[in-house]
Amino acid sequence: xxxxxxxxxxxxxxxxxxxxxxxxxxxxxxxxxxxxxxxxxxxxxxxxxxxxxxxxxxxxxxxxxxxxxxxxxxxxxxxxxxxxxxxxxxxxxxxxxxxxxxxxxxxxxxxxxxxxxxxxxxxxxxxx
Amino acid sequence: xxxxxxxxxxxxxxxxxxxxxxxxxxxxxxxxxxxxxxxxxxxxxxxxxxxxxxxxxxxxxxxxxxxxxxxxxxxxxxxxxxxxxxxxxxxxxxxxxxxxxxxxxxxxxxxxxxxxxxxxxxxxxxxxxxxxxxxxxxxxxxxxxxxxxxxxxxxxxxxxxxxxxxxxxxxxxxxxxxxxxxxxxxxxxxxx
Numbered sequence: 001x002x003x004x005x006x007x008x009x010x011x012x013x014x015x016x017x018x019x020x021x022x023x024x025x026x027x028x029x030x031x032x033x034x035x036x037x038x039x040x041x042x043x044x045x046x047x048x049x050x051x052x053x054x055x056x057x058x059x060x061x062x063x064x065x066x067x068x069x070x071x072x073x074x075x076x077x078x079x080x081x082x083x084x085x086x087x088x089x090x091x092x093x094x095x096x097x098x099x100x101x102x103x104x105x106x107x108x109x110x111x112x113x114x115x116x117x118x119x120x121x122x123x124x125x126x127x128x
Numbered sequence: 129x130x131x132x133x134x135x136x137x138x139x140x141x142x143x144x145x146x147x148x149x150x151x152x153x154x155x156x157x158x159x160x161x162x163x164x165x166x167x168x169x170x171x172x173x174x175x176x177x178x179x180x181x182x183x184x185x186x187x188x189x190x191x192x193x194x195x196x197x198x199x200x201x202x203x204x205x206x207x208x209x210x211x212x213x214x215x216x217x218x219x220x221x222x223x224x225x226x227x228x229x230x231x232x233x234x235x236x237x238x239x240x241x242x243x244x245x246x247x248x249x250x251x252x253x254x255x256x257x258x259x260x261x262x263x264x265x266x267x268x269x270x271x272x273x274x275x276x277x278x279x280x281x282x283x284x285x286x287x288x289x290x291x292x293x294x295x296x297x298x299x300x301x302x303x304x305x306x307x308x309x310x311x312x313x314x315x316x317x318x319x320x
Contacts, residue, residue, distance in 0.1 A: 031164035032161045032164065032191070033161055033162075033163055033164050033191055033214075034163070034191055034214070034216050034217065035164055050215075051219075054216045054217065055219060057161075057191050058159075058191050058192045058212075058219075058220060059192075059219060061159040061161050061191045061192045062159055062192045062193075064159070065157060065159045065192070066159070069157070073188055093164075095162070095164060
């Protein structure tokens with residue numbers, strides 16, 4: 001279980017991510033076995049994110065399994081490009097996954113770049 | 129149809145992954161991950177009952193699926209899919225059950241509420257159970273001999289469902305194969 005201090009740090013970083021990258025609608029940090037640790041969205045309550053976050057852990061696990069099968073190392077991120085938006089899933093570390101989403105279908109680059117930087121920042125938090 | 133698809137479902141730690149690994153003739157594809165602090169207390173409880181004194185086990189859980197294969201001869205394959213045990217992953221249950229000819233519901237007899245687990249899974253898969261072939265696999269009876277097999281049979285009778293109930297040691301290929309053989313006979317019987 002994450003400490004309150006760590007949870008606050010995660011929430012602050014997610015908030016700052018949403019401020020820096022306007023097209024982003026929401027960001028969630030989830031454990032690799034599907035438990036939500038922190039979440040932020042531009043419009044409060046617009047998305048039911050807990051279930052999406054759990055699915056994120058499944059996708060990352062499948063990604064890791066696939067890349068291991070292909071001997072391609074760890075799966076860095078999974079992108080779901082959809083008619084009305086994009087969802088990206090990426091590892092923060094071995095235990096946590098960052099899920100970010102946008103409804104702007106032409107913002108993939110921005111989404112990935114900001115999310116990657118955020119994941120790197122989040123990986124430096126002391127979780128012990 | 130050349131191949132047969134069977135889905136293993138049931139509660140967390142009931143032995144689905146172990147059972148697939150016991151009989152698969154290919155290296156099992158599994159998307160198991162280390163449990164987080166949120167799940168760990170439940171897994172510890174399971175391990176405490178399953179392992180000898182002072183032994184420690186890997187706390188792993190399935191979040192996507194397990195997959196194994198068994199050759200049935202004449203080019204036919206038995207494809208085995210294991211679902212995640214935790215209800216939070218129920219979207220995977222619905223995906224994996226599509227196109228399956230058979231279902232095995234695993235119940236951990238050493239669990240907190242094994243009959244309750246059976247009730248939950250028979251309810252979730254009720255529509256499927258009524259239209260296709262299903263068996264119940266009760267595991268860890270060596271650690272917890274009660275409830276007896278009769279209790280499960282009585283419960284299913286109350287529900288108006290007739291399903292074979294097997295005591296299964298998920299670690300023993302012989303035990304798992306015996307149950308699977310019965311299920312395949314049921315599937316083949318239905319197709320004739």
